[in-house]
Structures are given as C-alpha cells and as structure tokens.
Amino acid sequence: MVRQLMLKAVTCWAVACFSSGALVPCMLHAAEGAGGDYDQVRAGLIADFGSRKPTEWGVSVDGVATRLATEERVIALTLDACGGTKGSGYDAELISFLEQQNIPAMLFVNARWIDANSAAFLKLAGNPLFTVANHGLRHRPASVNGRGIYGINGTRGVAELADEIWLNAEKIHGMTGKRTQYYRSGTAYYDEVAVEVAGRLGHRVIGFSVIGDGGATFTKEQVKAALLASKPGAIVILHMNHPGKGTAEGVKAAVPLLKDRGFRFVDLAEFPLDGAGRR
Numbered sequence: 001m002v003r004q005l006m007l008k009a010v011t012c013w014a015v016a017c018f019s020s021g022a023l024v025p026c027m028l029h030a031a032e033g034a035g036g037d038y039d040q041v042r043a044g045l046i047a048d049f050g051s052r053k054p055t056e057w058g059v060s061v062d063g064v065a066t067r068l069a070t071e072e073r074v075i076a077l078t079l080d081a082c083g084g085t086k087g088s089g090y091d092a093e094l095i096s097f098l099e100q101q102n103i104p105a106m107l108f109v110n111a112r113w114i115d116a117n118s119a120a121f122l123k124l125a126g127n128p129l130f131t132v133a134n135h136g137l138r139h140r141p142a143s144v145n146g147r148g149i150y151g152i153n154g155t156r157g158v159a160e161l162a163d164e165i166w167l168n169a170e171k172i173h174g175m176t177g178k179r180t181q182y183y184r185s186g187t188a189y190y191d192e193v194a195v196e197v198a199g200r201l202g203h204r205v206i207g208f209s210v211i212g213d214g215g216a217t218f219t220k221e222q223v224k225a226a227l228l229a230s231k232p233g234a235i236v237i238l239h240m241n242h243p244g245k246g247t248a249e250g251v252k253a254a255v256p257l258l259k260d261r262g263f264r265f266v267d268l269a270e271f272p273l274d275g276a277g278r279r
C-alpha cells in the first residue's frame with residue numbers, strides 16, 4: 001500500500017512538473033526528503049514497465065523535447081560532459097566565453113566526468129548562469145531491453161535504466177544540494193518506454209534540433225555553420241568535455257552573428273518545450 005501511494009504521487013507530480021514547466025520538485029524527490037525509499041520506487045517501476053515492449057528507438061522518440069515551444073528568436077545551448085577515458089576534459093575556453101557573454105547553458109554531466117572534474121563541476125553548479133542536468137551514471141543509451149548504438153550497450157532493463165538516471169541524480173544532489181530535472185542519455189538515444197521511466201523519476205528528457213559540434217568532431221567552421229542554421233526555439237547540443245576541438249572557437253564565431261540577426265540565448269528551463277513527443 002505504501003509503495004502504491006508513493007508511486008501514484010510520483011506520477012502526479014512528475015506530470016505536473018513537466019506540463020507546467022515550473023521548477024517544482026517531483027514527488028520522488030519530495031518523498032526522499034521525507035524518508036522515501038528509492039528501492040521501493042524502483043521495484044514499482046519494474047512492476048509498471050517491466051513487461052512493456054518498446055517500438056521506437058532514436059534521438060527524438062515520443063516524449064523527447066527537441067525545441068522550445070516558441071517562435072521567438074531564442075536559442076538554448078546544451079553542453080554535454082560525457083566522461084570516460086576519452087571524454088573527461090574540460091573546455092574552460094568555452095565556459096569562459098559563455099560567462100563573458102552572459103549566455104546561459106544547460107550542462108548535462110555524467111558521473112564519470114564529475115569524478116574527473118569535481119572542482120570545476122562544483123564551480124559550474126554554483127554559477128546561476130548554468131543549470132546542471134543529468135547525463136547518466138555510466139553514459140548508457142536509455143533502453144529497457146539492452147538495445148545499444150555506436151557499439152555502446154544500452155541499459156539492459158528498467159532497473160538498470162532507473163539506476164542510470166537516479167544514481168547520478170543522487171550523486172549530483174549529494175555534492176550540490178540540487179535536484180536535476182532534465183536528463184539526456186549517453187549517446188542521446190532512447191526507446192519511448194525509457195523516456196516514460198525518466199519522467200517517473202522526475203526528469204524531462206531533452207533532445208535537440210541542432211547538432212552543434214557532431215560529438216566534438218566538427219571544425220570551427222562546421223560548428224559556426226551549424227549554429228547559424230538555428231531556427232527560433234532551437235535547442236543546440238554541444239560538448240564541454242573536448243577542449244582544443246572546434247567547439248569553443250565555432251561558438252565564439254557564431255554568437256555575434258546570431259545576435260546581429262536578432263537572436264538571444266536563453267535558459268531552456270524558462271520555456272515550454274516541444275518536440276516529437278507531446279508529454
């Protein structure tokens with residue numbers, strides 16, 4: 001009975017969080033603060049989603065927000081910090097430029113990146129210009145059946161998926177006191193059931209409408225061209241974990257031109273969201 005009540009509350013509050021766009025903690029967060037039990041919540045998620053068979057797989061499946069729901073000339077930057085042996089750098093030049101320009105960004109941080117950059121992470125988390133968001137515990141594609149992409153195995157089931165999201169959220173909360181409310185999986189791939197599970201754990205899934213740096217493989221000119229193609233309400237995906245690649249220089253080249261065209265850079269959290277999904 002306790003579990004049922006808690007899960008019912010989780011569902012209600014998670015929906016309220018997302019539909020209003022307000023910065024309201026979901027009920028799981030509130031339940032935890034009141035002594036709630038993640039193990040119980042996870043068992044409930046397995047009961048509710050464990051038999052579901054996903055039909056979609058990709059970066060913009062049902063439920064993934066891919067743009068801001070506005071026709072204003074606004075752009076939201078999102079920066080991933082993926083971690084791992086080849087992805088634990090810190091692009092101080094990019095962050096410094098955003099600070100100088102007073103440009104907000106949502107930072108999707110992975111647990112491995114936090115471990116490798118704890119001082120920088122805490123500094124970023126304390127800067128009101130930036131919103132810390134969840135990029136998973138082990139940087140796995142978000143799957144309920146182990147489906148992968150780019151040779152990276154997805155989470156093998158609901159339990160592993162829940163851990164992927166929640167244990168990184170807990171890590172961030174433990175270090176900063178802040179609860180993440182936005183999630184992007186490692187590789188940004190999902191099935192639609194996984195997106196629902198993320199929602200029940202209090203996280204809106206954030207995709208993108210502009211691939212800004214091709215996983216930090218683009219040259220400066222490619223990054224610049226990608227950003228200049230942004231339409232009103234664009235969500236741009238970039239990376240802040242590969243210093244010395246084209247990302248920072250490309251952003252620095254594109255920003256003044258976009259401003260000349262009447263664009264302004266905004267905090268994603270301040271806008272209603274739109275995309276392939278309708279949740």
Ligand SMILES: [Zn+2]
Pocket residue numbers: 080081082135139185186187
């Ligand atoms: Zn990543």
